[in-house]
Amino acid sequence: MNSVNQFNSAGELTHLLTLEGLPKEQILHILDTAKQFVSITDPSREVKKVPLLRGKSVFNLFFENSTRTRTTFEIAAKRLSADVINLDISTSSTAKGESLLDTIDNLVAMQADIFVVRHSVSKAPIEIANHVPAHVHVVNAGDGSNQHPTQGLLDMYTMRHFKQNFKGLRVAIVGDIVHSRVAKSNIHALTTLGCEDIRVIGPESLLPSDLDMLGVKVFHSMEEGLKDVDIVMTLRIQKERMEAGQVPEGDAFFKQFGLNPARLSLAKADAIVMHPGPMNRGVEIDSAIADGPQSVILNQVTFGIAVRMAVMSIIAGN
Amino acid sequence: MNAESLYQKLLENLRSRLQYGPFELAGLAMGGAWIAQRLAQDLGLPHYGVINVAFHRDDYAEKGMTALRTSSTMPTKLPFDVNGANIILIDDVLFTGRTVRAALNELFDFGRPAQVELMVLADRGKRELPVSANFVGEAIKVPDQKILVLEKDGAGRFSFQLEERE
Numbered sequence: 001m002n003s004v005n006q007f008n009s010a011g012e013l014t015h016l017l018t019l020e021g022l023p024k025e026q027i028l029h030i031l032d033t034a035k036q037f038v039s040i041t042d043p044s045r046e047v048k049k050v051p052l053l054r055g056k057s058v059f060n061l062f063f064e065n066s067t068r069t070r071t072t073f074e075i076a077a078k079r080l081s082a083d084v085i086n087l088d089i090s091t092s093s094t095a096k097g098e099s100l101l102d103t104i105d106n107l108v109a110m111q112a113d114i115f116v117v118r119h120s121v122s123k124a125p126i127e128i129a130n131h132v133p134a135h136v137h138v139v140n141a142g143d144g145s146n147q148h149p150t151q152g153l154l155d156m157y158t159m160r161h162f163k164q165n166f167k168g169l170r171v172a173i174v175g176d177i178v179h180s181r182v183a184k185s186n187i188h189a190l191t192t193l194g195c196e197d198i199r200v201i202g203p204e205s206l207l208p209s210d211l212d213m214l215g216v217k218v219f220h221s222m223e224e225g226l227k228d229v230d231i232v233m234t235l236r237i238q239k240e241r242m243e244a245g246q247v248p249e250g251d252a253f254f255k256q257f258g259l260n261p262a263r264l265s266l267a268k269a270d271a272i273v274m275h276p277g278p279m280n281r282g283v284e285i286d287s288a289i290a291d292g293p294q295s296v297i298l299n300q301v302t303f304g305i306a307v308r309m310a311v312m313s314i315i316a317g318n
Numbered sequence: 319m320n321a322e323s324l325y326q327k328l329l330e331n332l333r334s335r336l337q338y339g340p341f342e343l344a345g346l347a348m349g350g351a352w353i354a355q356r357l358a359q360d361l362g363l364p365h366y367g368v369i370n371v372a373f374h375r376d377d378y379a380e381k382g383m384t385a386l387r388t389s390s391t392m393p394t395k396l397p398f399d400v401n402g403a404n405i406i407l408i409d410d411v412l413f414t415g416r417t418v419r420a421a422l423n424e425l426f427d428f429g430r431p432a433q434v435e436l437m438v439l440a441d442r443g444k445r446e447l448p449v450s451a452n453f454v455g456e457a458i459k460v461p462d463q464k465i466l467v468l469e470k471d472g473a474g475r476f477s478f479q480l481e482e483r484e
Contacts, residue, residue, distance in 0.1 A: 012382070032391075033383055036372065039393040044400075047427035050373035310383075317382025 004126050008134070012318035015129040015138040016311050018147045019188040027189060031157050033310035038303065040079065052313045053082035056113040060086045061103075062141070064120040068277055068301065069141050069151075073116045076308035082114070100124065101131050108136055114312060115139070122146035137315040139308075145179045150311055151276050152185025154304040155233070156193065158296055161303065162272050163230055166193040172225050172267075174201045175235040175257060175284045178208045179242070182276045183235060187214050201225035202257060203248070222257055226266045233274040234259050234284045253283055260286040264294065272296045321468065321476035324439050324455030325353065329360055331437070331453045332406075336361070341404040341435075344369050346421050347392035349410030349468035353439060356474065357408070367396040369407070371420035400429030406453075410468035412438040415449030440466060440478065 006022075008014040013026055040048055058077040062070050070086065077084045089103070104115070114137045117125040122144030129138040142148040156166075163169055171190060177183045177200050190198050191214070198216040200207060211218055219225030226232060237253065248256060259273065273285075273295045281287045289295060335341065344367035345354025351368045358366035370393050375381075407421055418436060425431065437453035442460045460466050460480070467479045 029383075036370070036393050039395075040373070044396060045394075045428050050427075051423075052373060052378055314383045317378055317384075 003130075006129070008318060010318075014134075014315055014318050015125075015140075016149050016315060017126050017129055017138065017140045019149045019152045019185045019192070020147070022149075022189075022192065024192050024194075027153065027156065027192060030153055030307065030310050030314060031160060033314060034153075034157055034303070034306040037079075037306035037309040037313075049079050049081055051081045053077065053080035053113075053316060056082045056316060057111055058082045058084050058114045058116060058312065059107055059112045060084065060116045060141075061089065061107075062087070062118045063089050063124070064118050064142070066118055066142065069118065070116075072301065072304045073139075073141060073150075073308050076305050077114075077116075077312060079305070080309055080313055082312070085112075100127070104128055104131060108132060112136060114316060116141050118142045120144055137312075139311060139315065142181055144181070146181050146184070148181040148185050148276075150304070150308055151182050152189045153311065154300055154307040155182075155186050155274060155276070156189050157303045157307050158272075158274060158300050159231055161299070162296060166190065166195045169195050169231065170197040170199070170229040170268075171195060171231045171233065172199045172201055172219075172229045173233045173235065174222070174225070174259060176206045176237045177202055177211075177235070178206050179238040180235050186233065187216060191215060199225050199229070222259075222263045223266060226263055229267045230271055231274065232259060232264065232267055232271060233276075234279075235276065236278060236280060237283055254286075258282070258284060258286060259289050261288055261292075264289055274300055276300070319440065319456060319458055319478055321439060321478045325356070325476055327455050328353070328437060328439065328453060329357060332357060332361060335406075335453075339404065341406050342367060342396075342398050343408060344396060344405050344421075344425065345408040346371060346410075346417060347394075349439075350408045351392060352468070352470050352476070353410060354408045365397045367398065367405075368392055368394060369396075369421050369424050370394045371417055371424055374420035374423040376416055376420065394424055394428075396425075396428055400425065400431050402430070402432050404433045404435075405431045406435045406437050408437045410439050411466045412436070412441045412449070412451050412454070413444060415445045415447035418449045419447055439468065439476075442466060 004017050006015040006017045060070055060073055074084050116139045118141040125138055125140040125143050140149055173183050199219055200216050201219045201222055273289055275297045279285055343354045343358055345351035347368055347370045354366040435452040438451045439455040441454045441457045463483050464480050465483050467481050469477050469479055
């Protein structure tokens with residue numbers, strides 16, 4: 001019932017639900033397309049908008065709050081000339097099931113073309129994609145602790161922008177991996193793109209048990225894990241998804257796993273620091289790093305708009 | 319049909335055109351941009367522009383973004399102020415006129431030119447839109463199911479290939 005199928009009968013990408021199993025060629029097509037869209041904010045272009053999705057309606061369905069992701073999807077859709085309708089539907093997991101699909105049916109009856117779905121329940125976007133008629137497209141904007149494919153893609157875009165090649169790259173993902181859909185999407189995409197050295201660093205309680213299966217190296221010490229890496233990706237400690245005592249609180253976590261200047265100096269001199277946001281300064285990252293010369297955190301946000309334009313224009317055209 | 323001699327003809331056209339006042343060259347990706355690059359070099363112009371029509375194509379609903387695949391390495395780049403400029407659009411082949419329509423839309427996203435002219439290496443006729451070229455290398459007949467593709471060899475020399483439409 002909830003099997004993931006993001007391709008149409010012609011084998012073209014019609015939804016974006018997960019990066020797991022998304023072929024390399026597709027990922028590169030999205031990144032190349034995004035590169036084109038980055039150019040539309042060139043200062044010499046007076047009209048920073050293209051007509052590809054003119055007359056289409058994009059519904060932002062955020063069952064879980066996220067200002068940054070929702071805003072960048074909205075900007076992306078508007079730069080493609082789509083009409084955007086934002087629905088903030090905060091709801092509990094129990095409101096899933098039939099009532100969720102009833103909501104979707106109503107919005108389809110209002111001529112929705114694309115649903116951008118953020119949900120606290122894993123695989124809710126998959127359920128929606130399996131339910132909608134063929135001309136409607138679904139983008140997963142983060143589902144529970146499962147996947148956040150557009151974040152993974154914008155991270156790939158950022159890495160490619162600064163480091164060009166994935167082969168030979170050493171990437172460390174730090175912190176709360178077990179609750180992180182971002183970490184999962186990144187690991188899948190990096191593996192597909194040929195990155196051979198992916199590391200995760202964090203306390204035992206925040207690392208999932210199946211990491212070896214994903215082919216990543218596990219470290220419990222920042223000092224060991226950060227050695228000679230090209231990219232450090234810090235993740236937010238997701239308190240809302242934790243039980244009490246699962247992780248050392250604020251200060252203690254920062255002491256053990258916070259990214260500070262001394263630790264970053266163990267990475268390559270030209271290493272970049274990424275964070276999907278929102279950041280907890282003084283918990284997973286030192287302000288001196290977040291605002292420092294190696295930080296590309298705000299570049300990630302800017303690239304995110306172009307990547308979301310690429311995703312929406314590709315799926316809506318298939 | 320010799321693409322090289324057609325190119326030389328266009329180059330002479332532009333040399334004469336220079337005496338009527340300055341202009342900017344803008345070549346359509348990919349073939350037109352190759353021609354514009356070479357013309358700018360041969361005429362000693364400081365720069366040339368590239369126009370990528372992907373964002374304004376009228377077959378998006380039908381073909382989606384696949385059209386972007388071939389041209390994604392060459393985004394629009396206009397290293398001059400479009401406002402008030404006399405612009406010569408350059409393309410390898412003029413056919414239905416749809417690409418030129420898209421190119422005008424893309425160009426106008428950058429400003430309001432004073433004048434736009436069109437120069438093409440080959441004009442295969444069968445227009446579907448009211449578009450005509452100011453400078454034409456040669457008018458030629460090509461069977462409807464074929465496409466005429468400009469190629470550039472290692473030495474930068476042009477040739478035309480006739481290919482089957484996909």
